[in-house]
Amino acid sequence: xxxxxxxxxxxxxxxxxxxxxxxxxxxxxxxxxxxxxxxxxxxxxxxxxxxxxxxxxxxxxxxxxxxxxxxxxxxxxxxxxxxxxxxxxxxxxxxxxxxxxxxxxxxxxxxxxxxxxxxxxxxxxxxxxxxxxxxxxxxxxxxxxxxxxxxxxxxxxxxxxxxxxxxxxxxxxxxxxxxxxxxxxxxxxxxxxxxxxxxxxxxxxxxxxxxxxxxxxxxxxxxxxxxxxxxxxxxxxxxxxxxxxxxxxxxxxxxxxxxxxxxxxxxxxxxxxxxxxxxxxxxxxxxxxxxxxxxxxxxxxxxxxxxxxxxxxxxxxxxxxxxxxxxxxxxxxxxxxxxxxx
Amino acid sequence: xxxxxxxxxxxxxxxxxxxxxxxxxxxxxxxxxxxxxxxxxxxxxxxxxxxxxxxxxxxxxxxxxxxxxxxxxxxxxxxxxxxxxxxxxxxxxxxxxxxxxxxxxxxxxxxxxxxxxxxxxxxxxxxxxxxxxxxxxxxxxxxxxxxxxxxxxxxxxxxxxxxxxxxxxxxxxxxxxxxxxxxxxxxxxxxxxxxxxxxxxxxxxxxxxxxxxxxxxxxxxxxxxxxxxxxxxxxxxxxxxxxxxxxxxxxxxxxxxxxxxxxxxxxxxxxxxxxxxxxxxxxxxxxxxxxxxxxxxxxxxxxxxxxxxxxxxxxxxxxxxxxxxxxxxxxxxxxxxxxxxxxxxxxxxxxxxxxxxxxxxxxxxxxxxxxxxxxxxxxxxxxxxxxxx
Numbered sequence: 256x257x258x259x260x261x262x263x264x265x266x267x268x269x270x271x272x273x274x275x276x277x278x279x280x281x282x283x284x285x286x287x288x289x290x291x292x293x294x295x296x297x298x299x300x301x302x303x304x305x306x307x308x309x310x311x312x313x314x315x316x317x318x319x320x321x322x323x324x325x326x327x328x329x330x331x332x333x334x335x336x337x338x339x340x341x342x343x344x345x346x347x348x349x350x351x352x353x354x355x356x357x358x359x360x361x362x363x364x365x366x367x368x369x370x371x372x373x374x375x376x377x378x379x380x381x382x383x384x385x386x387x388x389x390x391x392x393x394x395x396x397x398x399x400x401x402x403x404x405x406x407x408x409x410x411x412x413x414x415x416x417x418x419x420x421x422x423x424x425x426x427x428x429x430x431x432x433x434x435x436x437x438x439x440x441x442x443x444x445x446x447x448x449x450x451x452x453x454x455x456x457x458x459x460x461x462x463x464x465x466x467x468x469x470x471x472x473x474x475x476x477x478x479x480x481x482x483x484x485x486x487x488x489x490x491x492x493x494x495x496x497x498x499x500x501x502x503x504x505x506x507x508x509x510x511x512x513x514x515x516x517x518x519x520x521x522x523x524x525x526x527x528x529x530x531x532x533x534x535x536x537x538x539x540x541x542x543x544x545x546x547x548x549x550x551x552x553x554x555x556x557x558x559x560x561x562x563x564x565x566x567x568x569x570x571x572x573x574x575x576x577x578x579x580x581x582x583x584x585x586x587x588x589x590x591x592x593x594x595x596x597x
Numbered sequence: 598x599x600x601x602x603x604x605x606x607x608x609x610x611x612x613x614x615x616x617x618x619x620x621x622x623x624x625x626x627x628x629x630x631x632x633x634x635x636x637x638x639x640x641x642x643x644x645x646x647x648x649x650x651x652x653x654x655x656x657x658x659x660x661x662x663x664x665x666x667x668x669x670x671x672x673x674x675x676x677x678x679x680x681x682x683x684x685x686x687x688x689x690x691x692x693x694x695x696x697x698x699x700x701x702x703x704x705x706x707x708x709x710x711x712x713x714x715x716x717x718x719x720x721x722x723x724x725x726x727x728x729x730x731x732x733x734x735x736x737x738x739x740x741x742x743x744x745x746x747x748x749x750x751x752x753x754x755x756x757x758x759x760x761x762x763x764x765x766x767x768x769x770x771x772x773x774x775x776x777x778x779x780x781x782x783x784x785x786x787x788x789x790x791x792x793x794x795x796x797x798x799x800x801x802x803x804x805x806x807x808x809x810x811x812x813x814x815x816x817x818x819x820x821x822x823x824x825x826x827x828x829x830x831x832x833x834x835x836x837x838x839x840x841x842x843x844x845x846x847x848x849x850x851x852x853x854x855x856x857x858x859x860x861x862x863x864x865x866x867x868x869x870x871x872x873x874x875x876x877x878x879x880x881x882x883x884x885x886x887x888x889x890x891x892x893x894x895x896x897x898x899x900x901x902x903x904x905x906x907x908x909x910x911x912x913x914x915x916x917x918x919x920x921x922x923x924x925x926x927x928x929x930x931x932x933x934x935x936x937x938x939x940x941x942x943x944x945x946x947x948x949x950x951x952x953x954x955x956x957x958x959x960x961x962x963x964x965x966x967x968x969x970x971x972x973x974x975x976x977x978x979x980x981x982x983x984x985x986x
Contacts, residue, residue: 342947343943343947347952370646401841402842402845404843409944410943411947415658430659430661431853432944441738447852449842488643
């Protein structure tokens, strides 16, 4: 009944848009503080980003961004409730106020930032579209995919970018679009599609879920830029800043070498003025954001810095084994870069 | 007894009736206006683009099945038409097949043959009681996708290929004999109509029956056949050929379409069978006996006496089954068949973010389809209704 549920969700959300009152600057933070938790929109199950574990807790880097927001606002990373949304439901859920922040491997594009009443708060993960194919096909490059049937998840930038790539290279293809990533993976396994296409991080995750992952290979090409990040409603700059700076705080903590293990000691005894400002030992930088003084301490202590969160969810110790690559810090060969707290 | 007071008074029932009607209209219009205005303001305030301009923007994504030519640079409006046509295609094929199958099963349920009777009962009870979405998923994932791939496809005479990519078949394109052929078909139809009229007149005048059906088949075969002999083939056929990943050339029925049509047909036919059975049952046994005593055989009794009377009972509930089939076609989103809901209310909604406009358009499409089916069936119902003299 997934389909019925999602149609209902879109319809109620559309109706809610008609009935709900204005969004105002500050409204989201007030509402969040009043209800006592952050409502966070995550994916319908993507390993490494947001997926329920054996106990039903949502784990992953996207989920941890929401936990970090809760840690910053309440000083308690558990004060967050998750809504699992598929690609089609996600924007309406955010627009209508069903969720306070959408942290759901969502690509930052101009039309989403400008025309939909949404605004992206930053980039959690720099990604790009790739292709997953069965080794039996003997394909080694995306350029050899002329005439292929391709499984895509509906309502994603992938639908557009794949079309662009094939048009640009003068290749033909047949798209089969499914509502959920599970359905498209099932269709790849059954041979309905020759290729499964999605963000590369997702391809690794989906491959790990297939019956025999070793039969499939991710092609070397990355055909698009897919910066994934948390999204909030437009028109509430205060809440926007909180989400954006939560992400920056995690990056800055990694850069300064502040980890969940040493953060409390650092907060008390650091000699580094930059770290002192960030951890609230010097100045009142949290207050500008309407957050408690120790907001960064709580984020790092309870959730971890960016590097820790990445390693825990996507890194070498996980089945996904994704390299930091573009997502390494700027001073370490990547492009993750956060403005300073001061 | 005193006269009711002149002028407007709440104690006058007519005044009260008017007042309440006016109040109701004011309330409904006011509520509508409030909702519209509030939505407009909210959208504007949140910086969400509204309006229907998006329909002219280019879509930029591919579509698996389109009945009219389509490229990625075409507009969202064209995507809408494609979604609509795909929905109509499933609805149309589904209604025809479900009606045929439903009538057969319905008659079979009344069969005196124990085996046929019980098989029909099992069919009805099974398929009526399984949710349609489940049946669609079953046909798609458990039947069509488990077929072999294009390279190991089931090959029928090198012309038809069945694989998990669908049913590949020869595709037709117009050849030099097409226009003479079209004219010949038209001529044949005119000839059939004339023949039927003549036969009916003769039947009414003399009571002599005429083999209208076989004469019509003969005419339809003969005249277009002559045109083919004289002017050549109307169509040229292109065989599907295995090329690269898949078959190229010819036509293909994609498995999503097959699974959806099959599931909806089988599901709806179970209901239609019950409607047909109840319709036939509603005709009293006396009618059969009367027909027999007139000397009519079993076939004509069913066709000329029972069915026409049963139709009056069958048509109204049949209409609602047709409507259900049209609406159930939206379940296709679960298997990636590009119809209205999955293509327009899915992909287009998401790419444009204009939920209200897209959902409103989609809802009005289903409303329009349903009302059209209703009107057509009501017209037919009136035509066959009992004319009381």
